[in-house]
Amino acid sequence: MVTDSVDPHIAFRNVSVSYGRKVALDRVTLEIPRHEIFGIIGPANSGKTTLLKCINRTIDFAPLARVDGQVLVGGEDVYQMANVFELRRRIGMVFPLPVGLPLSVYDNVAYAPRMAGLTRRDELDALVETCLRHAALWDEVKDRMQLLGTRLSGGQQQRLTIARALSHRPEILCLDEFSIAVDPVTTMKIEDVLLDLKQQMTIVLVTNLVQQARRLADRVAFLNNATLIEVGPTEHVFSEHPAERLTFDYVRGHFG
């Protein structure tokens, strides 16, 4: 597990997670460099989502979850941080199924800033517009900001979710199979946005679509059965000779 990065943005040091007796992650060690798109691939139940939840500590909300080892964000152990809400605001999260909160489009995007204490209307207006533009949704909703977020189409709701994830100005953006409920055109739009956002933040992209990881990621990690099989530059993982035979089989669709 060699990385050339001196200052990783996120680092896992020997991290194990179990839910009761079920082991979801087994002694994972990896480093995610700044301003890169870091792809995580692997079959279902391999621990991809659990890995994301460790980064912003929403794993704490899972019943029976037990975390061992160290997760470092910006060099700090997330379990030593005094303010877990501040940690979560530094990280934007997007999950597989779009979740429009039962609030207006505007209030959806303004939710996190408001919960963090921002109340000035002009600042909120500007922030909401920026985030919706980044998520490639602004043109479709700019005239109906009071529409309920839950009334948007699935693809629009997913972009709303991304806008919300950007609303607290995160330094890390984690996406968990964001394209499952989104049509191909929207997926392409969002992928362009991600390549753009890479300049400003570190992006962790969990995906079932190995080709999506190949298109976007600078570096890819392959998880299987709670274990990290290999991690490396995308072209190496997708080459004819990755470090592990298992990786070769998976990316060519021989299993999983």
Next chain:
Amino acid sequence: MARDAATTTGPGAGDAIGRFAAGPVERRKALVERLVAWLLGSLTVLLVLPLIAILATLVAKAWPVLSWAFITQNPQTYMTAGGIWAPLIGTFYLVFISLAVAAPIGVLAGVYLNEYAGENWTTRLVTLAVVNLAGVPSIVHALFGVGAFVLFAGIGRSVLAASLTLAVMTLPVIITSTKEALAAVPQSFREACWNMGASRWQTIRTIVLPNATSGILTGVILQVSRAAGETAPILFTGAVFYVAVPDRGLASFFPYGLFDRCMALSYHLFTISTQVTGVSEALQYGTAVVLIGLVISVNLASISLRVYLRSRKRW
């Protein structure tokens, strides 16, 4: 041409009819389907008939006394004449005070159990206790009320003791319905909020509670009719045979203090039916009509509130 037409429509159409015609299995299925629908339908009608019969009998027998004056006058001449103002206002007191106590406690306990308490033995034990408490007969609640509030707390038989007893009786159902209303709010909403750095309480206040209001209110309002109808819990804790109260002016709305005993509709019905001689049948039935009318109107209010809030449901 003619032959062409015959080949395209004739045999093809015949095949289609043959393929979709009902065989013996389908015919039996259709027969059973009709039987089941008929059976379930008639059972449903059977269910409604007693209610209609009860209401019709009550109203018919109470007809001679039913009037606005019946509601606004106090019982007179040893309860053999006059109206039901004193017990009616007593029932309002008991219901209002008991819910003022039970609703906040019950809703907050429900929020804790559903949103904060982890999945562990303590929580399971509490939930089990709540469920069992809901199944305790009301006369047992009454004895508990005598022991806890009247004697141990030294409140004495009073509006307060009776209301607290009713509150203990209604709490479990309020807790359970609150829990269920909260559980119906999708977990994904909570996770979305947590991921944006909102605390549990911020999430509950801004997203979970606003979307669970209809369920919670329904649960609370349904307990109004239960508290109004029960006799046993107030029998030994605060209801009294007769109290002379003003039936005119502002004072008539505030006839009881917290530590006074009061009359109540359910208990009044019991006394004029079994304890007092010479009460006309119409008077007894009239009391029953007002009691049941109260319960029905509260239930209707609860249903319409639920329908209204459902129509505004936002996902």
